[in-house]
Amino acid sequence: MAVYTHVSAEALGQLLARYDVGDLVSSKGIAEGVENSNYLVDTDRARFILTLYEKRVDAGDLPFFLALLDHLADRRLPVPRALRARDGTQVQQVAGRPACLIEYLPGVSLSHPTPAQARSAGLALGQMHKAVADFAPTRPNTLGADSWAPLFTRCGRDLDAIDPALHDMLAEGLDATLPAWPTDGDRCTIHADLFPDNVLMLGDAVAGVIDFYFACTDLRLYDLAVTHTSWSFDATGTTCDLAVGSALLEGYAASYGLSPAERQLLPILCMGACLRFALTRAWDWLNTPANALVTRKDPLAYTRRLAFYRAAGAAPFA
Incomplete structure (x- = not known):
């Protein structure tokens, strides 16, 4: 907002x-x-x-x-x-x-979700994925994997005005992620932006899910990956709370199911989610009007997450 x-x-x-x-x-x-x-x-x-x-x-x-x-x-x-x-x-x-x-829905968005709150968010995401099984309209993901390399090119070396290493970090991330991106899998309508600030909580219970303006038709597990990258870290992307990430997956598995084969796909999907948000945040950082009443988001918070997932592999999803 x-x-x-x-x-x-x-x-x-x-x-x-x-x-x-x-x-x-x-x-x-x-x-x-x-x-x-x-x-x-x-x-x-x-x-x-x-x-x-x-x-x-x-x-x-x-x-x-x-x-x-x-x-x-x-x-x-x-x-x-x-x-x-x-x-x-x-x-x-x-x-x-x-x-x-x-x-207007009551509730508060969280800065530091607990494992119990993350489990509730996972439950809610799984319930949403079940609920859209009979939702007929479709919308392409205009910020999906096919868009990342072109957006990177549009940003170009201006990225280094944000951080001198940002261009090369994103180039390496794209090279590591895009060739391994899944070409098939379960697709449905996804939220695509289920950050903690888009979930309203009353205590440990989800009271509202908001801001569906990135919703689209894409890989169902990519939605879970986006949520994992946003809930499992502090705002700077420096510290990963593995208990929060595990609780999120536990909640999703309880409401929708999560097979071992699906867990194996999550590392690359999380890397892709990190690239998506690092790139769009960088674009916004470079192009936000000076007089806009808006809080710009730090793209480096997502390059740090990207580095974590590249190094951690399957460990956070076991």
Whole structure:
């Protein structure tokens, strides 16, 4: 979440008038994240999230994302729906951007998840993968393995302005990962971004899963790999908590299943996940507008993770 586009109180009041949600009391921009502009909106009846979709989210993909949220919510998974206005529409125009007013879910996102909380996240991810078995729409992963080398080329030697060794570290990672990338396997709709800040917790229980705007059709186990890389390390990527990673896998295995053969695929999938986030973070670092209210993410936190998985091999997944 972030704020690139500023919304006036007048524009927000006009938006709320399209819904039966009450009158505006207050609004506040949310600075975390890098993708869309987000506001916490309070009316005299309830609290909501207003999301304005920025350049990386194609408005043509919104029907897929919103249908997925409805599908999961219909199956009683803790995901927030986009509200429908009085005329039945979910997507509005606000400040020249496509926008949705979204249900607010209680709970807190974690900076340092415990093994018990990681197990709950693994359970929730497995439940989501089961729930999408009959979800018919598909969307290609525009940030999947085929995109990493071209994005690396676009960044070029500018990467070394972030760290003098970054270009060569990523080149070595790509050479080690792409030739070994699985070409087949179980595919389904995946979240593709299940970081701790996209899971709302109440104690040790998952109260909400949010931010589905990278959701796509890809290898199911890649979703688990993305989650492992984000939950198992501290924010800098320096320290791996093996107990948290193991608990995450335990929860997933309990809700969906995880075979020995699938565990053997996880090291290369985790390396790929590290490359994906290191590359996109580097691109954002080099291209984020100076006046944007946004917290930039450190790409080196993912090159450190990449080095860990390259060295550790199968050990974290046994």
